[in-house]
Amino acid sequence: MIFESFYKLEDNIKQNIYLRGLIHNAPVKQRPARNSSREPKAKSIKYYLTTATVSTRVCKKFFIDTFQISDARIYKVSSSSQPSACIDRKGHREPANKIDVTRVKEHIQSFPSYRSYYTLSDAPNRRYLNPDLTIRKMYQLYVEKCGEDGTEPVNEKMCYYVFSFNLHFKPPAKDTCQFCDSLQNILTFSENYEEKRKADIDKKLHLRKAAQSRTAMNSDKISAGENRCANIRLRESSSFSKIKHFCRLLQTKHVCL
Template sequence: MDNSGSDSSASDTEGPPPSPGVAGPSQGRKRASNHEGWKRVLAKAKLNKGEAYISPASQRAIPQRVIGAPCRDGCFTKVTQAGVHSIFHHFWGLADYNPQNAYIQKMIDVMPVKRKRTEAEVSRRSVTRVYHVSYNNIRTKMCLPGFMAVHGITKKRIDNAIRKMTHTATPLLDLRGRHKSANKIGGRKAGRIRQHIRLLPAMTSHYSRAKAPNRLYLDSTLNIRKLYDIYLTWMSEQFPQEERVSFHYYSDVFTCEFNIGFEPPKVDTCTICDTLQMALSNATIEQKAEQQAKLDDHKREAKKAQDFMKRLQDDNNLETRAVCMDLQQILPTPKLHTSVAYYKRKLWTYNFCIHNLKTKYLLALMPANKQPFYNNIIDAHTAGITEDIPTDEDADDLDELLTYE
């Protein structure tokens, strides 16, 4: 019977895999806020379109914009009813406050007063406004009531648009709601949080990367509250003069920007994957393509081996058997709760498992002190693997044994 080894690179028996630090912010495990779905954002969009909406501030129902009543000067007749409807729908179809203001400013000519109608030295009317509309490339003069009725707007809206015009006749942008929040935390404070989280040794799940490729795991004894306490200690030691953030802000950054959990994965990580991933994160721009290609090639080879192992498991060939061997990392050492321990790698006590893919028979072996004649527990049990693992009633037909490590 031939024993041929097939390394699927699922795990390495030379020692525990390195614990990569958190590379940087990625898609967080907490769902991001959908700003487009906020009530005030939806209300503002409907306001700019002239649609009916509920005011977020007063909770009043604001009716839809409609064409006003015709003026006494017969301006609607000059433009025709079709022109009035076309101008109205195109104006509100802009759906943006700034282009609408620019349109209003374009349709109004501001000129000096030609005739003084008061005996006072200084009149309240300093300029005269001449209103126009354009339909079929014909610019038609209108009165103020007619101009407001055609567009479904008020005089206040016209005054605001004229006031937001510079001396060079260029419109000013609407700056409402564009100020910086006085309570916003950013810059160095937020950077210290990210810097602290990147210092933590995190591990990934090798076999579960298809379901959660960006998921990282920290020590299971940690939680966000303990992590925040460690952050306070770290800030006191490294940056005593800088201000700390609150627990709630630290928690928001941790959950929204980082996809990190505290429950360890059910399977171990691949040493080669972790090594290549660390090399990729520390590579220069010129080296990134090469390191990424190595990582992709390694994952493709691992995928081929896993697919082949699955075919062997489902194969009914009585002359071939396959067993899978792996080391489960089950016991971290030492198990300390001091803050400095959370920045260090742990030693792991492994459980050596041998799984018969045909019969589903499982053999778990630990620890090494029960094998006094072998320095390596792996050599001890692989030497007698054919005797330790029973096959089935067709074992006499067995001709080839494939081992996966």
């Protein structure tokens, strides 16, 4: 019950505050003789578990095993009486060696890409670049761009790391819709607001019609599998006899079912 209520708390800060309320720092009442190489004990730490209105003192090992926490976390929470000791600062400080990859992302996004018209349901976010491109070629163009702007480029390995998994160089097995691609180019590169608004409306309408057509086609496939039909075809006539007189009178009709 104590374990479950502890881990139902929303974040580490609230959990640390809860732990801090169960740990009491008290002055040392009795100092036993110690080896001179060790520093004297500065404080005495007492651990408690609370259920309803009853508070029971326990040993440190029992306290750690109850909450399944590390000794380092206990030390951090109990080391100071200040509220800041309960704050978890992991991930809140930007590393000094962090590399700015904003320009790399902008460079990759500057290449025209298109979306497969017939694979929207399978991979709606996947886009395809020119098959003649490679990450190395894109990096070389990025280095040239940095040389023109007078900025320091990142290494090629970082370019591979930033490259999105939703971008592919290999063309899709199914065709794309040129109408959708042309509208997407307008939405991406046009600076005219009215032109972009019209292109957005046309694209949504076009995709809606395509979805309706796909639904109707799938419905026809299902009904065709359930209903039986027969195809009858009348082929050309052939003579029944080799005798010329009977050839004019008797002929065979071929009916294919």
